[in-house]
C-alpha cells in the first residue's frame with residue numbers, strides 16, 4: 001500500500017474506527033456518502049464515442065418516441081402512452097445501446113436487458129431508426145388489433161415474441177426477476193450448461209418502483225452470491241405517478257444506504273459535467289452543504305421553475321454559493337445538467353459497473369421527469385401527459401436540436417435519416433460492434449425428446465404397501481427424470497425450504513444443492529446417507545423461504561430456452577396455498593414471457609392437509625390457475641395420472657415447442673395407487689375418464705372425483721350399491737379447467753358456424769350415454785366443477801370446500817366441508833328423491849344413518 005494518498009487515509013481511518021469500537025466507543029454506522037457523484041472527475045475516462053452524432057441519434061429517438069405517443073392520442077384520444085419517462089431515461093438507454101448492451105458475445109447469446117416498461121416508446125423509436133420497425137408499426141402503437149401488426153403498450157413477449165424478452169411493467173417484477181436471472185446465469189455456468197462470458201443483466205428501474213416489496217426483497221441474495229454480472233440502473237427522476245417519490249427526503253440517499261447495507265457496489269451519478277467546475281471552486285464547502293440540505297421536493301421545484309428560481313432559492317441561500325454562478329445567465333443556470341442526462345458521467349458509471357468484481361452494482365442516476373419537454377418538465381402531472389400542443393412540439397424540436405425536414409416537423413411525422421447518412425452508419429456500426437440489435441427474442445429448435453411413459457414404470461404399475469402419496473410418487477418421477485441420460489441435466493428442482501415436507505431430502509445427496517461457492521463447512525449430518533450436500537454444480541435450487549424468489553428462479557429457468565438457447569425444465573415445488581395467491585403477478589409475467597415448466601402445488605387441498613388450518617389449506621389455487629391462459633392445471637388422484645401429465649407436458653412444451661406451462665396439485669395422503677387402466681391416457685390429458693364403472697347394473701348416478709376425493713367417490717359408490725341398491729359410475733376428473741377450455745372453444749366454433757353440424761365438447765362425448773345426475777366432489781371450491789355446468793344442464797350437484805379451513809384431521813374436515821363419501825351418497829340420494837327416482841323419506845333417513853348433520857352451519861360461511 002502507498003505511504004500516502006486516499007487509499008492510505010481510508011485504511012488508517014478504518015483501522016482507527018475499528019480500534020475505537022473495540023474499546024467501547026459508539027460510532028454511528030454510516031451508509032451514506034456525500035450527495036455528489038461517486039466517481040470524481042479526475043478518475044473519469046474520456047468518452048469513447050462521437051458525442052455529436054450520438055446526440056443526433058438520441059434526439060431523433062426522442063422525437064419519434066414523442067411523436068408516436070402524441071399522434072396516437074390525437075387520433076385515438078385516451079389510448080395512452082408515456083412521454084415523460086422516456087424523456088428522463090433516454091441518455092441512460094442510449095449510452096447503453098451505443099457502448100454496452102451486447103446482443104451476443106461471439107456465438108454466445110448476449111446481455112439480458114430489462115427495460116423500464118413504460119419507457120417502451122423510446123425502445124420502439126430506436127428499433128425504428130435501426131430499421132427493425134416500420135413507420136406503420138409506430139403508427140400502430142397501442143393498436144394491436146388492426147391489419148398491420150401494432151406495437152404493444154409495454155414489453156410483452158406474448159404479444160411481440162420476436163422483440164421483447166422480459167415483461168417489466170408491473171412494478172417490482174423486473175428487479176426481482178433480474179436478480180434471479182443473474183443468479184441463474186451463474187447456475188448455468190457452474191453446471192457447465194452455458195459458456196462463461198462477460199454477459200450482464202441490466203435492469204432499468206423507476207425510483208417509485210423501488211417501493212414495491214419485490215424490488216428490494218432479494219438484494220442480499222445478489223451480494224451473497226457475488227453477482228457481478230448484475231447491474232441495476234435506477235432512473236431517479238424523483239417522481240412517480242402522483243407526485244414526488246420522496247418529497248421530504250432524498251430517494252438517492254435512501255437507496256444508497258439500503259443497497260450499501262445489503263452489500264452492493266453503489267455508484268451515484270447525480271451531477272453533470274457542468275457542476276464539476278462549481279464543485280471544484282466550492283472552497284467553503286457550502287455548495288455540497290446546500291446539495292445535502294435540499295430535499296427532493298425542492299429539487300423537483302428547481303427544474304419545474306427554471307434558472308432564475310434556482311439562482312435565488314438554491315444558490316442564493318449562501319452568498320458564497322451565489323457567487324459561484326455569477327458568471328452564468330439564468331438560462332445557463334437552468335440548464336446545469338443532472339448526472340443522468342450526461343453521457344460522460346453515465347459512460348463512466350457503466351464502465352465502472354461492468355468492470356467491478358465480486359459485487360452487484362447499483363447506479364443511481366439523477367434525472368428530470370419529462371426532461372426537455374416544455375410545460376411538463378418536472379411537473380406533478382407529467383407522468384400522464386400524452387399529447388403535446390404545436391408550440392410544445394416546436395420547443396421540443398429546438399431544445400434537442402432535432403434535425404429533420406421542415407414538413408416532417410410540422411406534421412409531427414416519424415423520421416429516419418437515409419441509410420448511409422453519418423447517423424445511420426454510426427448507429428449500425430455501433431450495434432455491429434456489440435453483436436447485433438437489442439431487444440430481440442430468438443428461439444432455437446428443440447433439443448429435447450420426452451422420455452417414453454415406460455420409463456416411469458413404478459408410477460404406471462400401481463403401488464405396494466406401504467402406499468405412497470401423490471407427492472411421493474412425484475418425487476420418484478422427478479428422480480427418474482433427473483437420472484435420464486438425455487434430459488436429466490436440464491431438470492431444475494426449485495424448492496422454498498419445504499423439501500423435507502415433501503419427502504425430497506433424498507435428492508440433496510443424489511443431486512446436490514446449488515451453492516456457488518461450494519460447501520464451506522462440514523455438515524453435521526455428513527456421516528449420514530442423506531446429508532445436506534451443497535456443491536458448486538449442485539442441481540437443486542434450495543431457495544429458502546421466498547416463494548417470490550423461487551418464482552423468479554422458475555422464470556429464469558423456464559425462459560432459458562429463449563435467453564440462452566438452452567432448454568431447461570424447471571419444477572417449482574411449494575405449498576400450494578402460497579403459490580397463485582401469493583405470487584400470482586409473477587406467474588402472470590411468467591406466462592407473458594412464454595415460460596415453460598411445472599408448478600407443483602404440494603400439500604394441496606382444503607381437507608387433505610390435516611392440522612394446518614385456515615392459512616395453509618388450499619381450496620382455490622385451481623380457481624386462480626384457471627385465470628392464466630397458458631396454464632394447464634391438473635388435480636391428479638393417482639401416480640399414473642401424474643406420469644401421463646408430466647410426460648405429455650414435456651412433449652408439448654419442449655419437443656413440440658408449445659408456449660404453455662403446467663400446474664399440478666400434489667397431496668400428502670398415503671393410499672394405494674392403482675395400476676394404469678387400459679386406454680385412459682387421452683382422458684387423463686383432456687380432463688376426465690371413467691375410472692370405475694358400476695359393477696352389477698347400468699349406473700343411474702355419476703360420481704366425479706379428483707385428487708384424494710376420488711377415493712371418497714369410490715367409497716360412496718360402494719355405499720350406494722350395498723345399502724341403497726343404486727348403481728353409480730366413478731369418474732376421475734383430472735382437470736375441470738382443461739375440460740372447460742375445450743368446451744368453450746368447441747362452443748365458440750359452433751356459435752360462429754351455425755350452418756354446420758355442431759361439434760360435441762369433449763366432456764359431452766366422454767360421458768356418452770352415462771345416465772342420471774352427476775355428483776362432483778372436490779378438495780377445491782365448488783366453482784371448479786361448476787365450470788362444466790353449461791354442458792351438463794341440470795345434472796350437476798357440486799360438493800366443494802368453499803369457506804375457511806380448520807385445524808383438524810381429514811375425517812372431520814371432510815365431514816365439515818361435506819365432501820366425504822357419506823356426503824356424496826346423501827347428495828346423490830337427495831337429488832334422486834327430488835327427481836322422483838328415490839323415496840324421499842328414505843333419503844331423509846339416509847342422512848341420519850350416515851351421520852350427515854343436516855342442521856349444521858354451512859361451511860362456506862363458517
Ligand SMILES: Cc1ncc(C[n+]2csc(CCOP(=O)(O)OP(=O)(O)O)c2C)c(N)n1
Pocket residue numbers: 085088118169170171172205206207208209210235237239240241245369383
Ligand atoms: C404493480 C403496479 N402498480 C402500479 C402501476 C401503475 N404505474 C405505472 S408507472 C407508475 C409510476 C412509476 O414511477 P417510477 O417507478 O418512478 O417511474 P418513472 O415513470 O418516474 O420513471 C405507476 C404507479 C404498475 N404499472 N404496476
Ligand SMILES: [Mg+2]
Pocket residue numbers: 206207208235236237238239240245
Ligand atoms: Mg420516477
